[in-house]
Amino acid sequence: MSSTPVPPDGDAAADGSTTDPVAEPVTIQGHWDFGYTYFAGASASRFFNELRLNQRIMGTHCPTCDRVLVPARGFCDACYVEIDEWREVGTEGTLDSFTILTTSFPGLPEPPTVVGYVTLDGASTALLNAVHGIDLHDFDEAGALLLTQPRVRVVFSDKCEGRITDFAFELVAADA
């Protein structure tokens, strides 16, 4: 049986008590644990290799709408054209949106932690990643600070392996 606690509201299975043994509901345990290998593709491969080898954050420029897409994409889906013009963007930017993850779920980051969309200087689009170093003892207070859309900077991990998790953001003002 699942170890997930069942809320009191609306569980038909919990309501359906029966005294007839041949009507007893039968459950069968199942498991999906297939392995997969995802090819990142040409543009994301170059984006990740630039992270790993040069600690640079790269975008691609769309000549039609003049946006610099970060993280890099091989096509602009708004203009529906292929793009292959590479631009390095800044390692500082603005936290445009965030959430504080406050509840633990299997397979997801251990709370409390912050993720947010950051527009790096020189980019036209925002990039999702973890935001470290926020005082989270009071979620409403932390939220009020982050709602001011503060400046953040990129912090690379000690060992970059070519994943989006090679870097995170932290507040620029943390040093001030």
Added chain:
Amino acid sequence: MPRTGHGLAVAGVGQTPYRRRHEGSTPELVGQAVREALADAGLTARDVDIVVGGFAPDGLAGENCPDKRFLPAACAIGRWSMRINTGGTTGIAAAYAAMDLLEAGRGDVAVVVGVERMAQANSVPAVFNSIFDPIYERDTGLSTISMGALRATRMMARWGYAREVWAQVAERNFDNASRNPLAQIRTPYGAEDVLRSRMIAWPVTQLDACPVSEGVCAVVIVRSERFEGSGRPLAHVRGRASVSDTYNMGDRVHRPIGNLEDMITLSRSAERAYAQAGISDARQAQVVEIHAPFTHAETMAYGPLRLCDAPDGPDLVRSGFGRWGTETVINPSGGPQAANPVGATALIRLAECAQQVMGSAGERQVPGARVAVATGQGGANQFSTCTVLSA
């Protein structure tokens, strides 16, 4: 109201109760809802020409390619049939596919069914993480709740929404759900309960978010000329439109038209559906069923549905607009906050609107409901639909 296309109407609805878990097998639940819908329409399996089924991510139910098993239970044997999946909009996308087939002349009667068995998953959030881009985003731990919360904080910064405003939205939805025997959550939680409930992804609490829900919704859609003069109630489809957007949420943050929280796909769907139906805004409807799995998502739809200008959303909530007993009731069913079976939920919005204008909504019937608006929202908030029904 003008009619579009060949004249389509919802003729019958069948719904299992929505519960956290159901003991029945998927085909058993599908058969139960479809038989009820056919009986409600005064039809039998022999009358059915088309069967379209909606089932959202296979991984949620742990049933891979479930169409093989559930379509036959929906009366598909010997008939034109397909399965649709567009995440949250799955159920209404299935209905639109059926309507398109009816308009194309493939038949006169279609069965549409939306199915959800997500409680079969031992960890729903982990499965929801797997629906995101595995290259750039999945490693960040993104799930549907954090995806929603990333918009909620922008609404706070831009339009002055606060957790207290959204708690009032939840209170109204739970009050409405107390009149709906099909609803999963029938406890009339108040705004204080919502604010005190467990924080999941700030600012979204457990009671701001939809529950894990299972159930099946079935709808019978017909070419209405075949039923003219039959004396049976019909919910006529007066307008419908569907619009899609980019997957990339970060690309929408600085978009001058269609910012991340603007729901431009819903604006454009509503504009087109309203024009077909000859209405100018959702205040001309007596019932609005908004497909929003979170309180903030419901308020994000107010501007696009032309209930108010987007910056006036917090004031609209504070005014009590949309409550039971007012001229336009939002979510008389309780909405997705009271039950959100993913593969069915957008079809439930249509089914509830149909029953309201047919006068068969029971205890949750809005007196005098003639016009109803149903929305659907899916993907990374990138697929929208808007349907206008009338008696």
